[in-house]
Amino acid sequence: MSQLFKNKKLRAGFTLVELLAVMAIVMILAAVIIAIQPGNPEGLSSAQRISMGVFRTARYQAMQAQNPDRNPETNPLYNIRSRVLVLNDSTNEDQHLRMIRVIIGGTRNVNSSEPSDYYWYTVAADEMLPKNVYFISPDEGSLGTNRKSRVNNKDASGTTMRFNYEASLVGQAEGSGDTEWYFYEFNQDGTSNMNMATFMVSEGDWDPSLKKPIFRNKNNVTGFAIVPSGAIVPYNDPDEMDKGNT
Numbered sequence: 146m147s148q149l150f151k152n153k154k155l156r157a158g159f160t161l162v163e164l165l166a167v168m169a170i171v172m173i174l175a176a177v178i179i180a181i182q183p184g185n186p187e188g189l190s191s192a193q194r195i196s197m198g199v200f201r202t203a204r205y206q207a208m209q210a211q212n213p214d215r216n217p218e219t220n221p222l223y224n225i226r227s228r229v230l231v232l233n234d235s236t237n238e239d240q241h242l243r244m245i246r247v248i249i250g251g252t253r254n255v256n257s258s259e260p261s262d263y264y265w266y267t268v269a270a271d272e273m274l275p276k277n278v279y280f281i282s283p284d285e286g287s288l289g290t291n292r293k294s295r296v297n298n299k300d301a302s303g304t305t306m307r308f309n310y311e312a313s314l315v316g317q318a319e320g321s322g323d324t325e326w327y328f329y330e331f332n333q334d335g336t337s338n339m340n341m342a343t344f345m346v347s348e349g350d351w352d353p354s355l356k357k358p359i360f361r362n363k364n365n366v367t368g369f370a371i372v373p374s375g376a377i378v379p380y381n382d383p384d385e386m387d388k389g390n391t
Contacts, residue, residue, distance in 0.1 A: 188275040188276070188277065188278050188348065189278060189346065189347070189348065189366075189367045190367065191275050191278075192274045192275050192278045192346045193346070193367045193368060193369065193379060195245075195272055195274065195275075196245060196272075196274070196344055196346065196368075196369075197369055197377050197379065198272075199229055199245050199247060199269075199272050200229055200329070200344070200369075200371065200377050201377060202247050202269055203227040203228065203229045203247045203329075203331055204227070204331045204335055204375050204377075206227045206247060206249050206268050206269070207225065207226055207227035207249065207331040207332060207333055208331075208333065208334070208335045210225045210333050211225075211249075212225070212251065213249050213266035213267075213268050213316075214264075214266065214316055215315070220253070220264075220316070221253070222250070222251025222252065222253065222264065223251050223252050223253075223254065223255040223257075224251055224252050224255075224257070224258045224333070225249060225250070225251040225333050226249070226250060226251070226263070226330055226331060226332055226333065227247065227248065227249045227250075227268075227330070227331045228247070228248050228249075228250070228265070228306075228328045228329060228330045228331075229245060229246070229247055229328065229329040229330075230245065230246040230247075230248060230306075230308070230326040230327070230328050231244070231245055231280045231282075231326060231327040231328070232244040232245075232246070232324070232326055233282065233305060233325040233326055233327055234324055234325065235356040235357055236356070238351055238353070238356075240273070241279075241356075241357070241358075242274075242279040242280040242282060242357075242358065243273050243274040243278070243279060243280070244271055244272075244273055245271065245272045245273070245274070245280075246267060246269075246271045246272075246326075247267070247268055247269040248265040248266060248267055248268065249265070249266055249268045250263040250264055250265035250266065250319075251263065251264065252264070260306075260319055260320075261318070261319055261320055262318070263318065263319050264316045264317065264318055265308065265316065265317060265318075265319065266314070266315070266316050267314050274346060277348055277349060277350065278346050278347070278348055278349075279346060279347065279348075279349045279358040279360070280294065280327070280344070280345075280346055281294050281345045281346060281347055281360075281368075282294065282327060283295065283296055283304045283327070284304075285360075294327075294342075294343050294344055294345050294368070295339070295340075295341065295342045295343050296327050296328065296329055296342055304327055304328075305325050305326060305327055305328070306319055306320065306325070306326055306328050307319075307320050307321070307322045307323065307324065307325055307326075308322035308324055308326055309321075309322035309323060309324060310322075310324045329342055329344070329371060331375055332375075335374075335375040336373060336374055336375045337371045337372070337373055337374070337375045339371060339373075340373065341370060341371075341372060341373065342370070342371045343368060343369070343370050343371070343380075344368050344369055344370075344371065345366055345367070345368030345380070346366070346367060346368055347360045347361070347362075347363075347365055347366045347367075348360065348361045348362065348365050349361060367379075367380060368380050
């Protein structure tokens, strides 16, 4: 009787072989789930979090209105604004539509507010979107005509600026560079002078022949809106983003 009870007690748990078999099955199931799961929601959510932080930094810098020049007394700046830049350089596979930079600028003439009179300076470290996640540029139509990021000024005067790649560390006038950037802008009072702009990202794979990302799935899109007050409003539903772009 005691021997029978002992045998039943031994069989109450799993053997090492059974545990290994269960673990193998769990690992296989997890691999299958990952394989069939569309997209990379962690990468997209991380991109949204990173870029929202960059935009909030830019807005804060505009409201601080501090002259970033190394010699502010001899190079005073007026009518200070900030911009978020997104690199548009198809020769740079790693950073094209992935590098985001905050710059702050002002005019040397107190009575001028013309864009061509602005001198711009880098005020924060550049940020990179996660691997295989790209900014959706205004001229990118592969995700549908409604799903384009709006980065036009209110007067629709253009979506890009030219700027030397490193010159923003010491200041450079707009339009005198050789590298192109998409930009968003904040005023000194924290408002945005862009009419309901949107910043959107999606997953893609780099095509070396076309020198641009090919987006995988138009439903795997995330981002946010920058309303005229300067507030950042996140989007999580592609349908809501379509409504925001109509």
